[in-house]
Amino acid sequence: MNTKDLIALGVPPGEAMRRGLEFIANFILKGGDKLKLTGEVEAVVHAPGDFTQDPLRREFAQALLKSARPIHAATAPWQQWGDGLEPEAVNQMARACQLPVSVAGALMPDAHVGYGLPIGGVLATDNAVIPYAVGVDIACRMKMTVLDLPVRELDRRRERLIKAIEDETRFGIGAHFEQPRQHAVLDADWNVSPVTKRSKGRAWSQLGTSGSGNHFVEFGVFTAREKINGLEPGEYVALLSHSGSRGTGAAVCDHYSKLAVELHPELPKEHRQLAWLALDSAEGQEYWAAMELMGQYAAANHAVIHQFIAENLRVQVLLDVENHHNFAWQERHTIGGVERDVIVHRKGATPAGAGVLGIIPGSMASPGYVVRGKGSEPSLKSASHGAGRVMSRKKAAETFEWYKVNRVLKEAGVHLISAGLDEVPMVYKDIHAVMAAQTDLVEVLGQFDPKLVKMAPHGERPED
Numbered sequence: 441m442n443t444k445d446l447i448a449l450g451v452p453p454g455e456a457m458r459r460g461l462e463f464i465a466n467f468i469l470k471g472g473d474k475l476k477l478t479g480e481v482e483a484v485v486h487a488p489g490d491f492t493q494d495p496l497r498r499e500f501a502q503a504l505l506k507s508a509r510p511i512h513a514a515t516a517p518w519q520q521w522g523d524g525l526e527p528e529a530v531n532q533m534a535r536a537c538q539l540p541v542s543v544a545g546a547l548m549p550d551a552h553v554g555y556g557l558p559i560g561g562v563l564a565t566d567n568a569v570i571p572y573a574v575g576v577d578i579a580c581r582m583k584m585t586v587l588d589l590p591v592r593e594l595d596r597r598r599e600r601l602i603k604a605i606e607d608e609t610r611f612g613i614g615a616h617f618e619q620p621r622q623h624a625v626l627d628a629d630w631n632v633s634p635v636t637k638r639s640k641g642r643a644w645s646q647l648g649t650s651g652s653g654n655h656f657v658e659f660g661v662f663t664a665r666e667k668i669n670g671l672e673p674g675e676y677v678a679l680l681s682h683s684g685s686r687g688t689g690a691a692v693c694d695h696y697s698k699l700a701v702e703l704h705p706e707l708p709k710e711h712r713q714l715a716w717l718a719l720d721s722a723e724g725q726e727y728w729a730a731m732e733l734m735g736q737y738a739a740a741n742h743a744v745i746h747q748f749i750a751e752n753l754r755v756q757v758l759l760d761v762e763n764h765h766n767f768a769w770q771e772r773h774t775i776g777g778v779e780r781d782v783i784v785h786r787k788g789a790t791p792a793g794a795g796v797l798g799i800i801p802g803s804m805a806s807p808g809y810v811v812r813g814k815g816s817e818p819s820l821k822s823a824s825h826g827a828g829r830v831m832s833r834k835k836a837a838e839t840f841e842w843y844k845v846n847r848v849l850k851e852a853g854v855h856l857i858s859a860g861l862d863e864v865p866m867v868y869k870d871i872h873a874v875m876a877a878q879t880d881l882v883e884v885l886g887q888f889d890p891k892l893v894k895m896a897p898h899g900e901r902p903e904d
Contacts, residue, residue: 441478444534453531488501516537521546535710536573545563545564548562554787559829560824568719570716573785579731579767584662606857620645639687646741656680659892668886684738703715769791773820801827804859805849809888813882830868853889858897
């Protein structure tokens, strides 16, 4: 039995989970029958007070009595892709599926711990939206444009390409343009929420910027394995970007996540970051409208970056692929054999409906992929949004040194314009293993290999 088995039996995370795993190990060491193990655990979970004097089961039973009980006796069904995921990320997914509004869930192979719902978590709810299940960086997304530029120009015109990136976007906390860029998103209704209303000026100044953390703009070689929306198979120069709704999106999340917590004082501490807003409430409608606006804004942000870089280089765009991966959608799914309308949150997960194109990046020194979704219902038509971290930012900064990292980048043929040690290739999972774990979710249409990479300089505080 493992952590997920114990969660399914109703063991809450934390001390009770640790004591449960200890009980299992001791039960087997003392010659207990493995076939009876599930029943043994169920007995203690059902009536822990009956076992407080039992030498073998005492500590497990006492930990259960001290733990906050689940808010929902039975969890909504959910599945996991990939092995070796962080135990706490698995716990977070299980807690999310205990909510009374939860209908189904899925955990992607790049999953790691986040606020409320784990990064890589997918959650379907009934008439409810959870701000922290959307994420802090609302509508964080990927965009790739294939450019009418010979591949040899990546080396021959390296400095010109670097200058185009540095001239046409900005990186870091508070990054903005002194002369703001223009886009039709500015004509949208920014009065849908008091947060978006007061933040429009800041959003305008940050239009076309890339923030910090794991956000990037990079040139690379895109290899199309088959024809994609009119683009013939072959090798091309492509521009890839990753960013979201910047400071305004973070402000929207902060305001409505706090509001959701205030509206649900009944939630125990471990579920507080999963507080929801009913979609038929004024608060839920207001958040939904703000989230949708942030989706438009994030898309505009990428559009401006790609437009200005292409114009700077005086090249044409041959292919355009993009997708959100921090968002909530109103969708219809078959769950438990019944078709129903649900709200699907994809926090660090890529939409992968049948035939839907998406982008799954690796690290600054490993490939990313253009994929086509297979429409898998068990995953709620979703896939991973990247490789997924295996190390915290603080630990990375303490562990790595640039002279060693530079060797890895050189071997991969990558020229790093700027980045922090917390984003070096070694802090990410093996993208090949992640992709291998989700062959039932997506098929690969093409591969992007990064060559010129720009991220926020070292020392910038991440936004998400």
